[in-house]
Amino acid sequence: MSPRTRLASIGWTPWRLGPVDRSDHSSTPRPADGFGRRQFLRGIAATGVVAGAGGLLAACGGSSSSTTTQLSQASRAPRRGGNLKLGLTGGSSSDTVDPHKSLTYLDTSRLQSLYQPLVQLNTQAQIEYVLAESITAHQGSLSEWIIRLRPGVTFHDGKDFTADDVIFTFRRVFSNDFTGKFGLGPIDLKNTKALDKLTVLVKMTKPFASFAEQLAAFWYNLYIAPAGFNPAKPVGTGAFMYQSFTPGQRSVFVRNPHYWKSGLPYVDTLTLIDFSDNTTLQDALSTSVIHGAGALDGPQIASLATTSGIKTVVSHSGEIIPFTMRVDQPPFNDVNVRQALRLLVDRPQMIDSALDSYGVVANDLFSPYDPNFDHSLVRPAQGDIQQAKFLLKKAGQEGLTVTLTTSAVATGTVAMATVLAAQAKAAGITININNVPPGVFFGPNYLKWPFAQDYYNYYPYLSQVAESMLNGSPFNETHTNNPHYTSLYNQANATASPSLQKEIQYEMQQFDFTQGGYIIPAFIDTLDAYSDKITGYSAAKVGQPLSNFDFEHFAFVA
Template sequence: MSMKDDLDKARSRYAIDRRRFLVGAAGLGLSAGIVGATGSSAAADTPKRGGNLRVAILGGGSADTLDANSNVTQPDTARVLGLYEPLRRVRHGGKLENILAESMESNAAGTEWTIRLRKGVTFHDGKPLKAEDVAFTLRRVTDPAAPLVGAPELGPMDRDSFKVLDDLTLRVTMHSPFAIFDEAVADDINLGIVPVGYDPKKPVGTNAFKFESFTPGQQSVFSRYDGYWGEKAYLDTVTIIDSFASDTAAFNALQGGEIDAFAAAPLALAKQVQDGGLIKLLVSQVGQWTPFTMRVDQPPFDNPDVRKAFRLLVDRQQIIKIALSGYAEPGNDVFSLWDDAPKTFHRGRDVEQAKALLKKAGQENLTVELVTADIANGVVASAQIFARQAKDAGVTVNVRQVTPEVFFGDQYLKWPFAQDFWTLKPYLPQVALCLLPTSPYNETHWGGDKAYIDLYQQALSTIDPVKRAVIVRQLQTIDFEQGGYIIPSHNRIIDLVAQNVNGLSPGTLLALGDYDFAKIWLS
């Protein structure tokens, strides 16, 4: 098929609207619900102010942080989303929403962007949000001496070009056309805006809650910020607790009234929620993905036939049924959900083809080690199931389970064959985080291929969203056919909450309605 045919086909599928991502919701819907005694997260009562919401989140430790621009664990993310806000954010169906930005406009070439900030926003110390704070944040993230997680997402940005036009207006020049700059900054996990002189040990943000106390690996306490520019929070305080040793301990605490919510709870616990009980269930089809990661620069996975064989060995429905209790949709080794990728790419199980590919690669009766840890729902169980599935092709997979601290320790991103977890992101910003030589989480060690990098740069420079979609599909095709990820599923998240917790709605990306604590109230 010619490029012209591709474009014609794409134009029939994609709306030409640069204010949105390539298309609306696709593949997984973003609808979900709460079941339990009431069948709804909101009681008939009028929302009430006051109270302390106690939230359990597993996965923390001594390396916990409050840094707005450098977090790794799930408790870190909850804290960041409670304290800070980005210029824009991505929500239902891949839509962009303005948060601290009132508007973001580029010139026709995409080489210059003008950011206009929302009026009346103040930091928790009372200081007004200004354009210089945005410039400080973007420079902080892209500091060449110590770049933070979000730096690759901002690749073409010229950090030395910032021009403050007035208190609320910043102009940013790019080294090369950057068509998706407004999408790239829509990362509330890594690109929360902080004030000039920001100190993570004394965190100051703009969100509806402000910092009170923090003990790594134990808990953090935030209180309502009454100077918030938006709708004021109902709760007096939020206490995030990540000291529970196990999901059983957290679940028992919820049943005993010691906590009010268990965020991102194990999926199997959903079966224990009964109508008329003390606990409600929130189900969010957020598309979290927990891939197997194959290092493409080390044997045996430096051979694309071996990688394809391993992908063909996966019985995705079995993993979903057993490891994820049915709370997932099949994944087809391409992580994008907001641009119709799930309808374009499909991979079923084919043991005979896998055997043929392994024979071709000279890797019959292959033995490999798979490193796993309890880092997200279903990860360890998926590893064990895959090991059993691989036996059908004569492949021995020795599962080595380590602690999360070991997994994320010195060997993190170096394991030849392992697993990981990701929240849903738009395709090109996700590539910046994990599939380029400069990516902070290049766990498959992909990205050295010049043709792939050239296509990626071409996509960033393409202003027309329809033409850009065609290039994205070419990149995804390479991911699907040659990449180092096995993506068995796109997972839902469940939260367990006490009956008196109200105001929640399903999240788009994360637990507890994307940790939008301001909307929650206690009856």
């Protein structure tokens, strides 16, 4: 079974939340919405609905493919009109058009078309202002922020977009305990208020210098809804307006004639189609039933690359599938054991064997596109078995036997676990694989497994730390609770100095590299394919398929 097959049986395709080419991090060393997906799986696990299947995350690869595609589009002039049909797997009867309930790629593809966030991560994994024009510290205080909103924006029903809609959205995600609340950090909702129609004063309970970054990281959980939003009448500010929606089957949206971005979108109609599996998805693209297919498998991309009328796109993303070691339980409470396991990994072999070669070497650090990423922290790519043995002997753990819990919850998880177990034998370690169904993995023992795996799309560094590295983080799989590390995180949020930010984050990454509980062998690619009759797409580095769902720029070729 390919490591990129999906959990079509439950209609669930996970993803998470950047600009470096393969050459930039092949020799050096990718939440945002993990909470919603895990919460969803844990809920349905109790009902017994979850069935085992292949990996969930998407991947795309190949620098030459993506470069060729981008260059070939330069002379492909767009024309207006037409019905653009795009396909993904993972739909189900629980599909949604609620702006704050996204659970799958398909959900986000719909929401990104209908709604817009204040800020987001663009295809280059950079912060891009959308409905906000600026987010600045108020009078120099990192505990108060001014959000200035874009004027002249209207919702699909003709209502003006104002500060009241932003405050309504913030309150809605908190009152319903939606995932988007994690992007708002230590917000003081009671004292957050509108200063005028286009200005919001956001109060925090403590300094939060990474506010804009974390809003962007959680953009697909923080789409702005109009005050008094009625989920039965999905109204947003996006490039497309709602026409029809059949959960688990298809969505049909039409061009927003009053869209605030001049000249966009190009197409008149956008149809998003749910497919039961990647084979039927590939067949639909090959037979021109659809014009684009996202989140494909490695072998499919190899096949489609030689198919007439099809162009493939490989995106080098910051997506990660870390092996997670609980630092509060033996044997992983000994840093020598953790470092030994990190040193035994042959990373290129892992990528070739488990990921169909669609990935680049990582060095146990996350957030490769963050401007403060420390590229100097590098492990031996093929591993260092002798040093691993030395550390195991130092820890008194020669001949160590451990159990690794895995599940088909992300692209390549089971395959990566199998490869790690094989590689560990060279260091005298026996890794017994405990392959459980996804519903069990995300059941009561989720975040309790001593040695397991997880997955994340690209996050900027401090956002990923908030997601999984602090005591109280929603996904602290490793149970990291280091007071100095937490203090550094708070210090980073308490300064606006770029140089001091970099200094602090470099120190934090030293901790990640020398003491952390993650083994991160690779940054995983994302794979898409398109008909040569359309243009406007590009490679995207966050980990989302189909050009970050930037459908307003998709067009038929003139």
